[in-house]
Amino acid sequence: MARLFAERGHLVVVADLDPEKAEARAAELGRDCNGIGCDVTREEDVKRLAASLPRCDVLINNAGIGDSARPTLEQDIGHFRAVLDVHLAGTFLCSREIGRLMIAQGAGAIVNISSIAGLDGIPGRNAYGAAKAGIAMMTKSLACEWATHGVRVNAIAPGYTRTALVDKLAADGALDLGKIRRRSPMGRLVEPVELAEAAWFLASPAASAITGITLSVDCGWAAFGAAGDASAG
Numbered sequence: 001m002a003r004l005f006a007e008r009g010h011l012v013v014v015a016d017l018d019p020e021k022a023e024a025r026a027a028e029l030g031r032d033c034n035g036i037g038c039d040v041t042r043e044e045d046v047k048r049l050a051a052s053l054p055r056c057d058v059l060i061n062n063a064g065i066g067d068s069a070r071p072t073l074e075q076d077i078g079h080f081r082a083v084l085d086v087h088l089a090g091t092f093l094c095s096r097e098i099g100r101l102m103i104a105q106g107a108g109a110i111v112n113i114s115s116i117a118g119l120d121g122i123p124g125r126n127a128y129g130a131a132k133a134g135i136a137m138m139t140k141s142l143a144c145e146w147a148t149h150g151v152r153v154n155a156i157a158p159g160y161t162r163t164a165l166v167d168k169l170a171a172d173g174a175l176d177l178g179k180i181r182r183r184s185p186m187g188r189l190v191e192p193v194e195l196a197e198a199a200w201f202l203a204s205p206a207a208s209a210i211t212g213i214t215l216s217v218d219c220g221w222a223a224f225g226a227a228g229d230a231s232a233g
């Protein structure tokens, strides 16, 4: 997403936990892109991030932590709270602080990252599913509240996408990628660039009348309701 927005002329600020990684990633984007260390669960970090920006046209709330399916009776409250904190409190804090800038500008677009896990139940993924469903609902609330301020708020619900998070779950044996391909009507995972294109569309003037939606970008995953495999994988 950062690469695609930078290639198309945006000055991108990469905010992530590790400042060195954020700076290194921003340096790859060229031009005057910046990297900044920011823990989205910490109010002071998010306020510092917002204060460093003279203006902001697009906010993508992408920070997230994965979790493996685990029997509910064995789930730990600390991990449950941590997942809600990053996804829900993080989306809330970043939207509130950057939304303040956008409202002052009279324009802006926020793209939140939900998930197919927020649309349908995945046994054992209580915190992640609840957090992603919560993001879809927060998207609607913010969209309605800020609609007359020129600020649009939408979300994307990605299907399984080949990123570091999914690679780690697959390497740990927590995800069977073959099974996932067969459950996908298109027989494949989503490519990161396909999510970037969806974020670009939602943030662009082409989507000027679209606010409050959660757009599935999932190779047909959420559309499939029959028994068995959806494709040969």
Ligand SMILES: NC(=O)c1ccc[n+]([C@@H]2O[C@H](COP(=O)([O-])OP(=O)(O)OC[C@H]3O[C@@H](n4cnc5c(N)ncnc54)[C@H](O)[C@@H]3O)[C@@H](O)[C@H]2O)c1
Residues within 6 Å of the ligand: 015, 016, 017, 018, 038, 039, 040, 041, 061, 062, 063, 064, 065, 066, 086, 090, 113, 114, 115, 116, 157, 158, 159, 160, 161, 162, 163, 164, 165, 166
């Ligand atoms: N990969 C998938 O299949 C998939 C599917 C649906 C939704 N998503 C969502 O997409 C988003 C991106 O996921 P990804 O697959 O690229 O994962 P990733 O692990 O590759 O990237 C997530 C990033 O979030 C950062 N992060 C974690 N906690 C943070 C915090 N407290 N403050 C700031 N940054 C923090 C991490 O450092 C990491 O760089 C997440 O919200 C994830 O839930 C991913």
